[in-house]
Amino acid sequence: MTLPTISSVVLCGGSGTRLWPLSRKSLPKQFAPLLGDKSLLRMTIERLGPITSGDMVCVASEDHRFLVSQTLSDAGWGGKVILEPVARNTAAAMALGALAAQPDDLLLFCPADHHIPDPVAFATMVRQGVPAARDSDAIVTFGVFPSFPSTAYGYIAQGEARPDGAFAVARFIEKPNAQVAQELLLGGQVLWNAGIFLCKAGVLLAALQRHAADIHASCVAAWAQVQADAVGEQLFYRPEPGVFAACRSQSIDYAVMEPYDAVVVLPFHGAWSDVGSWNAVADLASADAQGNRAGGELAYAHHLKASDTYIHASGSRPVVALGTRKLFIIDTPDALLVADAAQAESVKEVVVALQALNAVQALHHRRVARPWGWYDSVDNGPRHQVKRISVKPGASLSLQMHHHRAEHWVVVKGTAEVTVGDQVLIVGENQSTFIPLGQKHRLANPGKVALEIIEVQSGDYLGEDDIVRFEDNYGRK
Secondary structure, eight states, rough: OOOEEEEHHHEEOOOOOTTTTTTTTTBBBBGSOOOOOHHHHHHHHHGGGGGGOOOEEEEEEEGGGGHHHHHHHHHTTOOOOEEESSOHHHHHHHHHHHHHHHHOOOEEEEETTOOOSOOOHHHHHHHHEEEEEHSSSOEEEEOOOSSSSOOOOEEEEEEETTTTSOEEEEEOOOOOOHHHHHHHHHHEEEEEEEEEEEEEEEHHHHHHHOOOOOOOOHHHHHTTTTTTEEEEEEEEOOHHHHHTTSSSSOOOOIIIITTOOOOEEEOOSSSSOOSSSSHHHTTTTTOOOSSSSESSSGGGGGSSSSBBOOEOOOOSSSSSEOOOOOOOEEOOOOEEEEEEGGGGHHHHHHHHHHHHHTGGGGGOSSEEEETEEEEEEEEEEEEEEEEEEEEEETBOOOOOEEESSEEEEEESSSEEEEEETTTEEEOTTEEEEOOOTOEEEEEOOOSSSSSEEEEEEESSSSTOOHHHHHHHHOOOO
């Protein structure tokens, strides 16, 4: 029998604060190369590819639109990118995904930040859920057989078996304490809640209208005024910001899954992790004889007389653990975390504390991705800032000007095409140019290799909001 068309809806929201300092608001864990050289989002798209015969839809923040677009392109997919003006949790995000489809379309909703190493087992699981989702008003969820009494995951209690191979859901259980988690594991018939769902678009919207009518109404109204714009070959869809901002924030579990009477579950026998803490990240790395593990740039991570210590090295300097026991050492160019492994769930409290101190490292990385490439703020002071800038071949920054700063550019790799006022200059390696304050200018890479420059800014205000754009290839204002 021919399988029906399945469209995948990838939920790209979430800040991943428990994986600070690698995961931050400007670059959450789903976009970071936590495991090897691919991001979790890239691995999710590649895992969904073989079972996606319809659209590939990503629901993401406006701030991350180009990260999502680039990842789709790198994975060989087009697709729709729905941009949430503000974060309103999974109920609203899934509603937008369903509104972008036809009522009878079969949708597979997946978080962007999970690690499932066996894509064949995953595809088999999804296909097993098709009959229940296609032939009834059921919402199919997938549960993972628990391997230890976790307090970080919610649980699903299985009910009676169904003819289609799924099980009724007896109840959902929120994240338990250690004692309850142990009792659940010993009692059997429970699964970890993986947060993956398969259902018809119309079924999800009807369930939302029934159990969370206000969320449904807000999303329908915002989608009725959706704006679509294209940047290159990528289409972005923007629900009406004011209407969507008024939507109540709630997870799909509370809004629909717990009260809905037609949720069924299929057990998943493969490996799965939501990569929700440094403990989870460490568990995915191989251990030496002393239980030490490493991630990131492995050549920079060194264990001496240490045990049960995880190092994530950024590659900017050697990181050495000497005689340590049960520690996490997470190194980035601008922040360092050293934590007792037992405190992995408390890392999010560090982010809150740093925000209270107005520390920029709580939310932002030193290196910032842009649609044309990236920049790295390597030094700054009261009236100066030094950036390393990389521009992709064929890409260009916006035609812009600044009210408060002048800039000096030195080309260290490649060839730059520099527009300054009415002049267009070609600047090669080891050459430089000066951009006076208030002068219209643009940096472009006409070559076939990445362009790298050092930018020295000077002025009385050096914030990123001192940019007046006149032209931009990426639809930014």
